[in-house]
Amino acid sequence: MDSRVSARTLANALGGWRTREPAYEALADGIRLLCLDNRIAPRTSLPAERELATALQVSRSTVAAAYRSLRETGHIRSLRGSGSVTRPLGSRDPGRADPGDGMIDLQQASPPAWPGLAGVIAEVASAAPSLVARVGYDVLGRPELRAAIARRYEQRGIPTTPDEVLVTTGAQSAIHLVSSVLLGRGDRVLAETPTYPHAVDALRRAGARLVGVPVSVDDGWDLERAEQAFARTLPVMAYLMPDFQNPTGRTMSPHERDTILLAAERAGTVVVLDETTADLDIDRGPVPPGFQGGEPGSVVRIGSLGKTVWGGLRVGWVRAEGELIRRLVAARPAHDLGTPELEQEVAARVLSELDTIVAQRSTLLRAGRDALVDALTLHLPRWRLPQVHGGVALWLGLHAPLSSALVIEARSRGVLLTAGPRFSIDGGHDRRLRIPFTAPPEELTRAAEVLAEAWEQVTSAAPMAVVDPVGAVV
Numbered sequence: 001m002d003s004r005v006s007a008r009t010l011a012n013a014l015g016g017w018r019t020r021e022p023a024y025e026a027l028a029d030g031i032r033l034l035c036l037d038n039r040i041a042p043r044t045s046l047p048a049e050r051e052l053a054t055a056l057q058v059s060r061s062t063v064a065a066a067y068r069s070l071r072e073t074g075h076i077r078s079l080r081g082s083g084s085v086t087r088p089l090g091s092r093d094p095g096r097a098d099p100g101d102g103m104i105d106l107q108q109a110s111p112p113a114w115p116g117l118a119g120v121i122a123e124v125a126s127a128a129p130s131l132v133a134r135v136g137y138d139v140l141g142r143p144e145l146r147a148a149i150a151r152r153y154e155q156r157g158i159p160t161t162p163d164e165v166l167v168t169t170g171a172q173s174a175i176h177l178v179s180s181v182l183l184g185r186g187d188r189v190l191a192e193t194p195t196y197p198h199a200v201d202a203l204r205r206a207g208a209r210l211v212g213v214p215v216s217v218d219d220g221w222d223l224e225r226a227e228q229a230f231a232r233t234l235p236v237m238a239y240l241m242p243d244f245q246n247p248t249g250r251t252m253s254p255h256e257r258d259t260i261l262l263a264a265e266r267a268g269t270v271v272v273l274d275e276t277t278a279d280l281d282i283d284r285g286p287v288p289p290g291f292q293g294g295e296p297g298s299v300v301r302i303g304s305l306g307k308t309v310w311g312g313l314r315v316g317w318v319r320a321e322g323e324l325i326r327r328l329v330a331a332r333p334a335h336d337l338g339t340p341e342l343e344q345e346v347a348a349r350v351l352s353e354l355d356t357i358v359a360q361r362s363t364l365l366r367a368g369r370d371a372l373v374d375a376l377t378l379h380l381p382r383w384r385l386p387q388v389h390g391g392v393a394l395w396l397g398l399h400a401p402l403s404s405a406l407v408i409e410a411r412s413r414g415v416l417l418t419a420g421p422r423f424s425i426d427g428g429h430d431r432r433l434r435i436p437f438t439a440p441p442e443e444l445t446r447a448a449e450v451l452a453e454a455w456e457q458v459t460s461a462a463p464m465a466v467v468d469p470v471g472a473v474v
């Protein structure tokens, strides 16, 4: 069924859209970006011109001109009786560049495969006759792999039996499954803002009403807001990334962990920890024990080999008490019949070498981070660069709320990025930009050069946006 977006929702999603003149082109760009980010799905009816004009406090002719511009670029079409409807962006994955088209794609933070992986896959493939003699997939996960995952938790000081592990097709599938089992329509879910956007999509789809708790590069988790949010809204679930939070790169201090856990326990909230990025240490030293504690049943952990080994492996997992694992197993077949055994076999072998792999990852991520920081310091000295000690990305501070305009401009110059607001759960972050440092250093250096040109263009088109915090134009 086709969907609609209300004028109010669209106005909220557009945030600080008025970044340049003419206003109608800035508005059209804002809507284009929402389509590119998939925040407006294809075949969605846009609000009537008059309603959107009222919500945005602009003239109807501005909205009419923006819609005309969107029609000309093929982003919407007008249908008699249904108004203006967004068009599919073609058959390719809307979030990715086509290989070989010369674009630098920094939308995903996908490190290249661990170099030893091809050899492990070849070894496993040589046993293909016995693998294909079996059913080849299962809902719970192979016992050897679940035992290997349980052992990793044991090594971190988190007692775990294989019965407390369920293997999924990546962490995203785990987030979706856990949300669909734990949540009902209208349930409150506490999440960091900014956060990992695909998790937000999955939580919302499961019916969640999100309550945002700010986390920032400089100050970490806003504990006062977190305590209030737990106490006032009694969320059913909290979705958090305690180690190298995506996108800020922050890691919770023991005090932050304890405070959040205590507030969650008092509110009766299940804390879902997404530890997909937890092993991606660059210069913090040996990985600390991680988020400990919690009553059995109140902490669920999600992990993945997507960043440490290879996104293409599609192996992730849930660690939870046995009762919840049984509920997840029962619910899973409705949308997914299980994880392929071939991939599980590869994952089980790779897990035994994970410490070596993580060390290799650290070297690779350090090269990417350092190249990006050097290039941005050189070409964009006024941007605020965070100091990150791990994870996949820099969450940068721009000196004007022009993230969306910059992303549109950079796209036309061959660099694909995701604007700050995509990581927000309640609007804002137009002064922020996430740049993953998982790409090769040469690409990151080139991207910084392109961004400097694009920034020059968008700031000269919107001089009034470039003000310092006390309001002076700088």
Ligand SMILES: Cc1ncc(COP(=O)(O)O)c(C=O)c1O
Pocket (backbone or CB within 6 Å): 109, 169, 170, 171, 172, 173, 196, 241, 246, 274, 276, 277, 304, 305, 306, 307, 311, 314, 315, 316
């Ligand atoms: C925090 C976080 N969670 C989950 C995922 C999805 O992981 P997977 O590729 O294992 O589905 C990602 C991938 O970017 C991520 O950054």
